Amino acid sequence: MKGPVTASQLLPVVRxxxxxxxxxxxxxxxxxxxxxxxxxxxxxxxxxxxxxxxxDIALSVATGTACLGKYTVPQPGPVLVxxxxxxxxxxxxxxxxxxxxxxxxxxRVEIDVVTAPVLRLDRNPDRMRLLETARRxxxxxxxxxxxxxxxxxxxxxxxxxxxLLAYFRSLQRMLDVSVILVHHTRxxxxxxxxxxxxxxxxxxxxxxxxxxxxxxxxxxxxxLSTEHRAAPASAxxxxxxxxxxxxxxxxxxxxxxxxxxxxxxxxQVLDVLAAGIVLTRAKLRDCLAVKNERLGEVLxxxxxxxxxxxxxxxxxxxx
Numbered sequence: 001m002k003g004p005v006t007a008s009q010l011l012p013v014v015r016x017x018x019x020x021x022x023x024x025x026x027x028x029x030x031x032x033x034x035x036x037x038x039x040x041x042x043x044x045x046x047x048x049x050x051x052x053x054x055x056d057i058a059l060s061v062a063t064g065t066a067c068l069g070k071y072t073v074p075q076p077g078p079v080l081v082x083x084x085x086x087x088x089x090x091x092x093x094x095x096x097x098x099x100x101x102x103x104x105x106x107x108r109v110e111i112d113v114v115t116a117p118v119l120r121l122d123r124n125p126d127r128m129r130l131l132e133t134a135r136r137x138x139x140x141x142x143x144x145x146x147x148x149x150x151x152x153x154x155x156x157x158x159x160x161x162x163x164l165l166a167y168f169r170s171l172q173r174m175l176d177v178s179v180i181l182v183h184h185t186r187x188x189x190x191x192x193x194x195x196x197x198x199x200x201x202x203x204x205x206x207x208x209x210x211x212x213x214x215x216x217x218x219x220x221x222x223x224l225s226t227e228h229r230a231a232p233a234s235a236x237x238x239x240x241x242x243x244x245x246x247x248x249x250x251x252x253x254x255x256x257x258x259x260x261x262x263x264x265x266x267x268q269v270l271d272v273l274a275a276g277i278v279l280t281r282a283k284l285r286d287c288l289a290v291k292n293e294r295l296g297e298v299l300x301x302x303x304x305x306x307x308x309x310x311x312x313x314x315x316x317x318x319x
Contacts, residue, residue, distance in 0.1 A: 026231040029141065029178045030057055031072045033213065035228060039172050039179040040209030041147070043199050048215045049222055049241055050182050051083065052251050054143050055094055057180065061141045062110045065102050068239065070253050077140030080133070082114040084149035094249070101248040112137055119144075122151040122164055134175055142171065145182035148200075155201030165208045185214070195225055197277065215239075221254060225287070235289035265290060265298045270307065273317040280314040 027036035034040075034057065044050045060067035064076035083091055091113055099106045114133070120126045121144075134142060144150055153160040168179050183205065185198040195214035196206035206212070212227040222239040243249045268288055273279065279287070285295050299315060302308040308315050 030067045032234050033071050035211045037176050038210035040211040041181045041183045042213045043183050043185050044215035045185055048217045056251050059098050063104050068253050078110040079141045080112050080139040081143040083145045097249045101250045122153050141178045143180045147181045147183040158202045161202040161204050233286050278314045278316045
């Protein structure tokens with residue numbers, strides 16, 4: 001028989017009433033966009049400005065300036081980024097242009113860029129190198145772009161993906177750092193809260209996120225949707241990549257339409273439920289940031305018109 005269990009072999013526990021409370025329901029790295037010490041993804045189709053958004057967030061956290069000219073950063077701090085698909089001069093040029101637009105001296109921007117040509121985070125040597133680099137620099141934010149260039153695993157294999165995601169979670173917990181993974185969505189992925197279902201690979205990638213941001217391209221603008229584990233989603237916002245000054249290219253929040261009028265709620269519901277997506281009324285309400293009573297009236301109207309049907313899993317578009 002085995003000997004008695006020693007104290008060092010026991011798991012640490014604490015009585016629930018002794019757990020320290022935190023002020024406020026949600027702490028933010030970037031107000032409304034990204035939770036403090038949160039992990040997650042910026043998802044979207046290729047060529048829809050995911051890297052631009054990631055660098056906008058990076059510059060905001062590093063300098064304390066408003067993200068997208070709108071969202072505040074409560075506690076600025078250093079940022080560490082790795083962009084596997086962009087040459088170093090391109091990274092500098094993009095950040096310099098955004099800094100110039102904000103009137104920020106590039107020399108004072110606390111963003112460190114990993115210059116290694118390859119980073120394979122499914123392998124222990126590179127995992128340790130990144131961990132020790134981050135431990136030394138103590139960034140508030142780590143951005144890895146894109147996820148597909150950081151490993152050699154099968155992204156559809158849930159077991160392999162879970163192991164990789166566990167590594168990112170361990171970084172977050174050991175270093176109290178937010179981690180943003182830039183990742184692709186499948187073709188024709190919808191927007192809003194359903195966008196996470198369109199991420200490439202295992203569904204664990206979607207479930208993993210404490211905060212997730214999704215970009216999709218509209219007719220003449222980008223649409224940014226948010227999703228948080230511990231806070232309601234904000235209403236979608238419309239963005240454009242402004243290049244009127246080639247030396248100060250940046251993302252900017254724009255009006256939803258040229259006439260300044262927001263699309264009707266019926267059209268918004270139909271947009272969210274495109275491509276066979278099925279959502280409950282509660283998820284629709286969170287996605288569209290609308291009152292429950294008003295949403296109910298619109299759903300009933302669309303059902304009477306034969307545009308939607310109610311199933312056991314939620315609301316589904318018929319056309």
